[in-house]
Amino acid sequence: MSASGGHGAGGSTPAAGPGLPVGPKPMPRRFHQARWDEPIVFELSVPGARGVLPPETEPAVADIVGDPAAALPPGIRRETPPALPELSQVHVLRHYDRLSQETLGVDLNIDVGQGTCTMKYSPKVNDQLVRSHRLADLHPLQDPSTIQGILEIMWRLERMLAEISGMDRVSLQTGAGSAAIWANVSMIRAYHAARGDGALRDEVITTIFSHPSNAACAKTAGYRVITLYPDADGYPDLGALRAAVSERTAALLITNPEDTGIFNPRIEEFVRVVHHVGGLASYDQANANGILGITRARDAGFDLCHFNLHKTFSTPHACGGPAAGACGVTDAIAPFLPRPTVETDGTRYWLDDDRPASIGKVRPWYGVAPNLVRAYAWIMSLGADGLRSVAETAVLNNNYLMAKVLEIRGASAPYAAGKRRIEQVRYSWDELARDTGVHTEEIGARVVDFGAHYWMSHHPYVVPEPMTLEPTESYSREDLDEHVAILRTVAAEAYADPDHVHGAPYASTVHRIDQETLDDPERWAVTWRAYRRKYPIAGGAATGPSAGSPAGG
């Protein structure tokens, strides 16, 4: 359409004021997060309102048994109903729909800003599949003849993940990546104990660019933790590993590529060094998205590994779970796998709970079944070539993004200068921070104003002023360009008007939050109940914390 008949300037230039045609969309986009100013659910309570009605006891039953609840002994019977809010059904729905709108999921944004998390598209068809009552309403103790379908899916998924990792057996029991790390550490502990040197092997080695749960799970399992730092090129330091290993080494827990996106080319040597002293090597494959079909845990000699199915294999992140972990092991470690395992004779499927060397249960039952079905469906929709395309595209996207980000004034990618990365990059705004006084956290708060996520990095910040981006295979070139435009805009603002960035966010649901309250036992409030106690309402307005120390204990 031409504007020649319209108002204002002639030709095809859009009018300066409102009118048609509308001009091109600006980059980055004009965004505002939903802002419902929603009260806390307790503030919506109307005495007597009902949200859903449970069934009533049939009179014929009551005639026979009376009211057993009333017969509970004093002190055991609840005398005062719980002070839950009372809402009509539509008000519950409306409240939570509003809160959902104030939440920025992958479905809504170009989610390349949450590095290490592999924020890829979770196909809707897989969500539909798991709503079937033939999955949602299955009980784990049903007769095996009535659960053949889900057991077959679990078996097939195990075999596919075994092929993808090169491992012999895979347990699907754990609820997410950290639980999978825990299970692997527990198996390592059981393996050494079974060989009689569990007490001697009391050290676990990991790297600073591996997920913190590697260090934390090892410590929780009773190990002393040795952390390796990168060498000058950003690779895990092989010399430091050689110095660290001994007859006390139980295992190496390591990610590759690490959270820098740098692949450790000496990974076989790392494994050999640990094996040489009798330790095991466990591969945290949280960052597997860029190497599917390229290289496998087994190929580098690992004894154990784990995948996060909510990362690499597309199951939704669900605000932080339910997720799913998969622990892959060699035959030597398989006796220690969590029980039960799924077994088959090629026709029938069953659960084998008779595994005397097993570490036992990591969680109830057999795993987060709906996410196992989703992961299975996802792999089945892609196949070998599709997985390879996932990896190659994720890596292409990352290197494309890196090239663009490094054009932004103040941004850098420490380590391995001039080299390619795998699936993510840990950038640094150190130069920008020194130039402008704007820090990475403030850049993050400003990025929100353009409808995107931002994640700095796991602690500690070995890379100063960090930012970690992982673009996965789910984003288009245009998506990546938009994210770069956001970062470029914010960086330019930092140079031109740092105070503007300091004041962000402006277009979020809320404004700058006072974090100090959250670290002060006198002032923190983890629940509405605690909030009301510490900040009693006087004349309709909340006051400061009440005098005296918090009650309880």
Added chain:
Amino acid sequence: MSDGQARVHPYIPNSIPAVRAAMLEAVGAASVEDFYADVPASIRLGRRLDLPTPLRSEVELVRHVEGLLDRNRSTREMLSFLGAGCYPHHVPAVCDEVNGRGEFLTAYAGDPYEDHGRFQALFEYESMMAELLEMDVVNVPVYDGFQANATALRMAGRITGRLRALVPATISRDKRSKIVDYVAPDLRVDDVALDPATGLLDLEALRAALADDRAAPGSDVAAVLVENPTYLGAVETQGPEIVRLAHEAGAIAVVSVDPSTLGVLAPPAAWGADIACGDIQPLGMHQQFGGGHAGFIASHDDPRVVMEYPSRLFGIAPTAVEGEYGFGDVAYERTSFAVREEGKEWVGTAAALWGITAGVYLALMGPQGMRELGETMMARTRYAMTRLAAIPGVRVPFADQHHVKEFVVDLAGSGRTVAEVSAALVERGIFFGADVRHELPGLGAPALVCVTEIHTKADIDRLAVELEAVLR
């Protein structure tokens, strides 16, 4: 593509060959191989993964997966009395509606500025659980009730510096397995026997266990675990006395409770519990073959205890604008996210969406709903106990005790095993109770039967008729 068969995939926008070529050119790469320069040839797979042929179209995928799921028979098609930790409750439609929202389903770890709604929903979950439990601190969910129990015991170990945890001998074999594996470096787990007459904890055995190693001044027991109701379904009416004995010995009372019972049962805090924990699957989650679990840990607002939580705790905070609620992590520095192995245990992605869902459930149920739920379950459970006890060969061993939604039947008098009877009932469209011979070795053929608000009188009558027929 690597195999030369370029194919545009709907999940991979940049699989369009022309886009791919343009992007490679933009970064000066000859091929994607350039990006893998650091992956040595010695560890290259060097072949195509051996995976099943993919199902290219969505319709093929749906038919394939549904075909597999159709080999299951669900508790909607069968009449199920299976519980034992995974419960068949009604899931209100609004629960599924909210947790199916794409915003919640696909969000993750954003800051409160991107994800204010996620923070508020989880803060509200904590807050509604806090009212149910009458405690001021509740965590963002951990994986499941097993994990919550295990972590609660380790928290007690750290707080007291002591070395033993006492657990009832009647907790499930699986839960015990998890606890033993998890607390190993800090705590030895000792069982406290049940009173065979009641199925409840043997208080004399508890006294002895508390005194066991008391050579030095004071006990070495860090925590006493109480289950209410017990795994075997009975209300632990001795709870207040158990807590008193634990406190007398300087131990922490950890009470594992089924939150769906708290409309009729007093919250453990009312009888002195220091830490409450359990599983929220009954609060709005489908059974999902065991995929609907999430764990809670709760305590009073005592900084000594709060600083021992490994989990995230979302708290309320002011913002720069008057009248706004902001949210954030309380005492983040205690977590492994902040300080790696110097944090308390470890934290990671767990089961947040089920926390949000449980919040929706509690907001829907309200105080009246929770009370009515409990009353209905207790009445129908008692009715089922009465009906089954009247069947020849069936005994209800702990019938004198109070039960909310589960009870034990012993089939020993019929000469049949639980497995045999269950298999016969499957043929009649019924899933019978869970086999609990591991937890009750003293009985011949014990099964744990679960009755909730979804079971009508007619359902229970049908179970009684069919069970009698099978045993005849």
